[in-house]
Amino acid sequence: xxxxxxxxxxxxxxxxxxxxxxxxxxxxxxxxxxxxxxxxxxxxxxxxxxxxxxxxxxxxxxxxxxxxxxxxxxxxxxxxxxxxxxxxxxxxxxxxxxxxxxxxxxxxxxxxxxxxxxxxxxxxxxxxxxxxxxxxxxxxxxxxxxxxxxxxxxxxxxxxxxxxxxxxxxxxxxxxxxxxxxxxxxxxxxxxxxxxxxxxxxxxxxxxxxxxxxxxxxxxxxxxxxxxxxxxxxxxxxxxxxxxxxxxxxxxxxxxxxxxxxxxxxxxxxxxxxxxxxxxxxxxxxxxxxxxxxxxxxxxxxxxxxxxxxxxxxxxxxxxxxxxxxxxxxxxxxxxxxxxxxxxxxxxxxxxxxxxxxxxxxxxxxxxxxxxxxxxxxxxxxxxxxxxxxxxxxxxxxxxxxxxxxxxxxxxxxxxxxxxxxxxxxxxxxxxxxxxxxxxxxxxxxxxxxxxxxxxxxxxxxxxxxxxxxxxxxxxxxxxxxxxxxxxxxxxxxxx
Numbered sequence: 001x002x003x004x005x006x007x008x009x010x011x012x013x014x015x016x017x018x019x020x021x022x023x024x025x026x027x028x029x030x031x032x033x034x035x036x037x038x039x040x041x042x043x044x045x046x047x048x049x050x051x052x053x054x055x056x057x058x059x060x061x062x063x064x065x066x067x068x069x070x071x072x073x074x075x076x077x078x079x080x081x082x083x084x085x086x087x088x089x090x091x092x093x094x095x096x097x098x099x100x101x102x103x104x105x106x107x108x109x110x111x112x113x114x115x116x117x118x119x120x121x122x123x124x125x126x127x128x129x130x131x132x133x134x135x136x137x138x139x140x141x142x143x144x145x146x147x148x149x150x151x152x153x154x155x156x157x158x159x160x161x162x163x164x165x166x167x168x169x170x171x172x173x174x175x176x177x178x179x180x181x182x183x184x185x186x187x188x189x190x191x192x193x194x195x196x197x198x199x200x201x202x203x204x205x206x207x208x209x210x211x212x213x214x215x216x217x218x219x220x221x222x223x224x225x226x227x228x229x230x231x232x233x234x235x236x237x238x239x240x241x242x243x244x245x246x247x248x249x250x251x252x253x254x255x256x257x258x259x260x261x262x263x264x265x266x267x268x269x270x271x272x273x274x275x276x277x278x279x280x281x282x283x284x285x286x287x288x289x290x291x292x293x294x295x296x297x298x299x300x301x302x303x304x305x306x307x308x309x310x311x312x313x314x315x316x317x318x319x320x321x322x323x324x325x326x327x328x329x330x331x332x333x334x335x336x337x338x339x340x341x342x343x344x345x346x347x348x349x350x351x352x353x354x355x356x357x358x359x360x361x362x363x364x365x366x367x368x369x370x371x372x373x374x375x376x377x378x379x380x381x382x383x384x385x386x387x388x389x390x391x392x393x394x395x396x397x398x399x400x401x402x403x404x405x406x407x408x409x410x411x412x413x414x415x416x417x418x419x420x421x422x423x424x425x426x427x428x429x430x431x432x433x434x435x436x437x438x439x440x441x442x443x444x445x446x447x448x449x450x451x452x453x454x455x456x457x458x459x460x461x462x463x464x465x466x467x468x469x470x471x472x473x474x475x476x477x478x479x480x481x482x483x484x485x486x487x488x489x490x491x492x493x494x495x496x
Contacts, residue, residue: 010035015275019035025050030062032050036067057070097112097124134154135149195249195250196247197247198276205470206271207225215331218338218351220346220347231307233259238341250264266306269305284464290457302462308390309355313358316408319407333353337353338352378407411428437472
């Protein structure tokens with residue numbers, strides 16, 4: 001993302017997914033900021049973009065006191081940035097700050113020192129703040145008993161929960177209780193929550209995308225939504241997601257209630273609930289073709305990933321085959337190596353195989369080519385060894401590591417970045433489906449024309465790709481909302 005306009009649109013959106021790629025300097029104030037700074041967006045003619053705090057300060061700019069961009073510079077910035085992603089992904093809830101430090105290959109004391117020096121707060125303080133905000137949401141938007149809220153938010157005891165809420169928010173937990181929204185456990189152990197979303201919300205293409213790709217055993221398309229199994233620190237969870245009026249209804253059954261917050265976070269990422277559809281539409285409107293598509297179908301989301309390793313494996317299985325064939329290969333893999341759920345729910349019966357299971361697994365006789373087998377084993381070995389953290393890696397780190405594995409060409413890496421990282425600007429430009437969509441819309445579809453056209457879509461190229469793929473499944477006019485007329489072609493891996 002190198003051109004001025006795409007960077008400026010990223011700044012205007014305050015989308016934190018772009019942080020770490022560049023900094024914004026304001027010539028009238030002499031201040032430089034992160035992309036997600038809450039300050040008012042400066043005018044275009046007052047903006048410069050710089051690669052690092054060192055470059056900004058060499059150019060005579062000083063760090064913003066609100067977003068403190070200077071506190072994530074190298075070399076500690078890389079360590080702290082990855083620690084922030086791991087804490088946001090819930091690793092501190094699973095293994096404490098010590099677990100985060102071990103994942104990063106440093107001592108907890110070193111992590112604490114560098115963390116505090118970089119952002120002015122310790123990792124323990126950040127994790128505590130995150131638990132408080134999770135508890136606050138569950139208190140206000142559910143009727144869960146406080147003891148369940150406490151453990152779901154990651155507190156060690158009800159007493160610790162009560163004391164921390166009073167210290168941080170200045171009130172007792174009962175003062176935060178709002179009108180109950182039906183988040184109660186029923187006789188079958190199911191908990192129901194409403195996941196807030198930003199409207200407009202194009203639910204049909206999103207749920208259709210997930211449904212036509214649902215792998216038997218792990219996932220199931222229901223009459224009203226989508227269900228799947230998730231591997232959690234405490235065992236397993238089964239979730240059922242159903243679009244509602246102004247929200248997405250989540251029904252979840254957990255082996256361990258303390259995994260609830262992580263499951264909610266993963267479901268939000270899967271459905272891209274935190275993106276800003278208005279900012280995306282405004283950015284894509286520079287291209288008249290995309291302007292028409294977004295006007296005809298507002299609120300398009302990019303399906304994310306609730307199981308990063310699974311998504312990466314399935315990207316390999318989907319190379320150069322149809323959606324139906326990719327589902328069949330994944331279903332065979334699950335049937336042979338997946339972990340059965342103790343209590344199956346409908347068609348959801350298994351967890352997808354773990355990387356540790358697949359490292360030395362027998363993959364012959366499943367219909368996989370030798371090339372795909374080598375790719376799956378290399379990915380599994382890299383993840384199992386801790387050399388690649390799919391949940392916590394940055395875009396450059398992910399691309400570098402995957403490019404060193406057999407079978408991870410440009411299409412596969414871009415697809416993984418789009419879905420696993422939620423990279424708004426990732427796009428598999430060599431994709432056959434994109435070219436077919438351009439042809440259907442009467443636009444130039446050769447590789448060079450597509451690459452040049454995609455520059456207009458920055459920094460929202462992932463959303464442009466979803467709009468284009470949707471035209472291949474729309475039963476009538478291109479871009480129309482509705483159920484797919486047929487399975488779209490699986491985008492092929494174009495590189496050797």
